[in-house]
Amino acid sequence: MKAIVLDSFGPADVLELRDVDQPEPGPGEILVKVHATSVNPVDAKIRERGSAYALEPPIILGYDVSGVIEAVGDGVDDLNEGDEVFYTPELNAHGAYAEYHVARAENVAFKPQSLSHEEAAAIPLAACTAWQALIDRAGLQAAETVLIHGGGGVGHFAVQIAYAAGAQVVVVGNPDMEDALLELGADEFVDYEDDAFEDTVDEISGGLGADVILDTVGGHLLAESIPSLARYGRMVTIVGDATGDLGKAYRKNAAIYPMMMERGAAMLDRIALLVDNGQLRPLIDRTMTLEDAADAHRLIERGGLEGKIVLTP
Amino acid sequence: MKAIVLDSFGPADVLELRDVDQPEPGPGEILVKVHATSVNPVDAKIRERGSAYALEPPIILGYDVSGVIEAVGDGVDDLNEGDEVFYTPELNAHGAYAEYHVARAENVAFKPQSLSHEEAAAIPLAACTAWQALIDRAGLQAAETVLIHGGGGVGHFAVQIAYAAGAQVVVVGNPDMEDALLELGADEFVDYEDDAFEDTVDEISGGLGADVILDTVGGHLLAESIPSLARYGRMVTIVGDATGDLGKAYRKNAAIYPMMMERGAAMLDRIALLVDNGQLRPLIDRTMTLEDAADAHRLIERGGLEGKIVLTP
Numbered sequence: 001m002k003a004i005v006l007d008s009f010g011p012a013d014v015l016e017l018r019d020v021d022q023p024e025p026g027p028g029e030i031l032v033k034v035h036a037t038s039v040n041p042v043d044a045k046i047r048e049r050g051s052a053y054a055l056e057p058p059i060i061l062g063y064d065v066s067g068v069i070e071a072v073g074d075g076v077d078d079l080n081e082g083d084e085v086f087y088t089p090e091l092n093a094h095g096a097y098a099e100y101h102v103a104r105a106e107n108v109a110f111k112p113q114s115l116s117h118e119e120a121a122a123i124p125l126a127a128c129t130a131w132q133a134l135i136d137r138a139g140l141q142a143a144e145t146v147l148i149h150g151g152g153g154v155g156h157f158a159v160q161i162a163y164a165a166g167a168q169v170v171v172v173g174n175p176d177m178e179d180a181l182l183e184l185g186a187d188e189f190v191d192y193e194d195d196a197f198e199d200t201v202d203e204i205s206g207g208l209g210a211d212v213i214l215d216t217v218g219g220h221l222l223a224e225s226i227p228s229l230a231r232y233g234r235m236v237t238i239v240g241d242a243t244g245d246l247g248k249a250y251r252k253n254a255a256i257y258p259m260m261m262e263r264g265a266a267m268l269d270r271i272a273l274l275v276d277n278g279q280l281r282p283l284i285d286r287t288m289t290l291e292d293a294a295d296a297h298r299l300i301e302r303g304g305l306e307g308k309i310v311l312t313p
Numbered sequence: 314m315k316a317i318v319l320d321s322f323g324p325a326d327v328l329e330l331r332d333v334d335q336p337e338p339g340p341g342e343i344l345v346k347v348h349a350t351s352v353n354p355v356d357a358k359i360r361e362r363g364s365a366y367a368l369e370p371p372i373i374l375g376y377d378v379s380g381v382i383e384a385v386g387d388g389v390d391d392l393n394e395g396d397e398v399f400y401t402p403e404l405n406a407h408g409a410y411a412e413y414h415v416a417r418a419e420n421v422a423f424k425p426q427s428l429s430h431e432e433a434a435a436i437p438l439a440a441c442t443a444w445q446a447l448i449d450r451a452g453l454q455a456a457e458t459v460l461i462h463g464g465g466g467v468g469h470f471a472v473q474i475a476y477a478a479g480a481q482v483v484v485v486g487n488p489d490m491e492d493a494l495l496e497l498g499a500d501e502f503v504d505y506e507d508d509a510f511e512d513t514v515d516e517i518s519g520g521l522g523a524d525v526i527l528d529t530v531g532g533h534l535l536a537e538s539i540p541s542l543a544r545y546g547r548m549v550t551i552v553g554d555a556t557g558d559l560g561k562a563y564r565k566n567a568a569i570y571p572m573m574m575e576r577g578a579a580m581l582d583r584i585a586l587l588v589d590n591g592q593l594r595p596l597i598d599r600t601m602t603l604e605d606a607a608d609a610h611r612l613i614e615r616g617g618l619e620g621k622i623v624l625t626p
Contacts, residue, residue: 242560250553250571258563
């Protein structure tokens with residue numbers, strides 16, 4: 001089968017299209033014909049320094065799949081050949097920049113019926129990250145105020161999940177995305193260069209502060225957001241390089257969750273329900289072919305995209 | 314009445330015994346004849362730089378009380394003159410280094426019957442801090458492993474609360490305290506100079522790591538403890554200067570709680586129950602008189618105490 005393989009870590013040039021053996025599903029696994037995958041920031045991070053993820057080349061990247069089950073391994077009872085599924089592969093050496101992918105059955109959910117494969121492939125990793133951050137970790141509830149740093153892949157799903165949860169949503173992002181994010185459910189948009197989110201949060205929360213703050217950007221943003229946090233507020237960061245003096249949040253009796261998304265079909269089932277209810281949809285900047293993976297990486301590293309990049313084999 | 318007053322922030326010398334007006338209880342308040350108070354590290358911090366706590370001299374320090382109700386204000390129905398009570402005063406300008414103290418009724422609980430006033434006064438602030446950290450914030454449960462940094466005022470109560478909760482307890486402290494902390498319920502004691510808590514936690518938890526880590530010491534200890542944390546473990550710090558790269562805890566999907574104790578009778582009622590059940594008792598290094606407050610501060614700043622310092626008027 002065709003796949004994009006990297007033989008060493010480095011710049012986008014290391015991504016190479018070639019023929020590799022088609023994988024076979026073991027017990028508890030399924031073989032999926034990949035109809036679409038998508039590019040996430042973590043792809044470029046692993047490509048650049050995969051040893052930090054305990055990975056060794058050769059590696060196939062790609063952590064989103066929408067496709068059709070081609071075969072099921074022993075012990076898989078609830079999935080069948082021909083089922084349309086979507087999921088986010090484990091971060092191992094066998095990602096989904098390929099024509100076929102083998103997945104553990106417990107990570108796989110039925111694709112939302114209302115979406116094409118290209119649309120569905122833009123969802124799993126980013127939407128599960130947003131879901132786990134806001135729902136599982138922060139326990140976001142109706143009438144709470146949430147401040148979301150970043151309106152990109154994870155951020156634009158977070159806006160929609162927070163809106164669906166009945167929260168008041170302030171998102172700090174790229175001004176090119178303002179209209180789209182307001183359309184998706186944000187109550188207030190703040191240009192990330194203006195640094196004025198404190199005033200906006202103060203106003204929308206009646207001075208109580210944000211009950212939940214989600215950081216998808218990193219650096220000092222989380223520490224700088226502490227003054228905008230409500231008492232007993234919760235802060236979640238999905239980026240490992242959150243820095244700054246988080247201990248200062250003791251004055252707020254904060255809960256801080258530095259998180260790493262963990263896969264599971266149950267979460268995807270909820271997300272698929274939101275999608276089919278018309279409450280969640282992906283923004284797609286463009287669709288490219290697998291051959292263009294290196295260009296896709298250059299685009300995501302440059303930033304300023306207005307949605308996900310989808311790749312089709 | 315006699316009280317220890319400070320007119321400016323600074324070294325222990327600023328603490329001065331003098332006569333001041335006896336306070337009167339307003340609506341919802343009670344007047345308590347202080348039989349004993351105790352010294353906590355926060356007393357010395359406020360004495361040194363109280364402006365960080367938004368306090369202005371003149372100030373009476375002292376955030377533990379065991380005493381007898383002398384009078385009740387309007388609207389106080391559940392407390393009566395003559396009741397023996399214990400509590401931790403709010404961090405305001407009117408602490409308990411004095412013969413009388415006025416408190417809000419909702420912060421006050423009945424003194425454990427099995428203790429003297431001197432013993433009871435050693436409990437409220439430190440035990441409530443330990444309770445809130447382990448129970449309210451970390452949700453410590455039976456069969457979990459807890460790592461406690463520091464076996465001092467808060468730490469020695471944390472050991473007992475964790476033991477009462479059915480947890481396996483590792484405490485890192487001063488070797489002078491080893492026997493006492495093992496006697497109070499610690500399963501393992503680690504000398505804080507040995508830095509060997511990783512191995513001890515690993516062994517007692519069967520390699521899973523500590524479900525809960527409580528930091529009563531500060532500095533880089535919390536960040537350095539991340540490798541000893543279990544997946545989805547909870548870390549609580551009660552010191553505002555916890556530093557280091559806490560974001561790295563994302564690999565553990567940690568919950569981090571930088572906390573500030575908040576008062577309440579409900580928590581003290583639970584603590585009194587533990588005391589009267591024989592499950593919690595204070596270690597008291599020595600009892601001094603109010604006149605000796607400055608010496609007591611010098612002792613607590615020097616460190617190495619083997620329990621609380623109690624002051625009696």
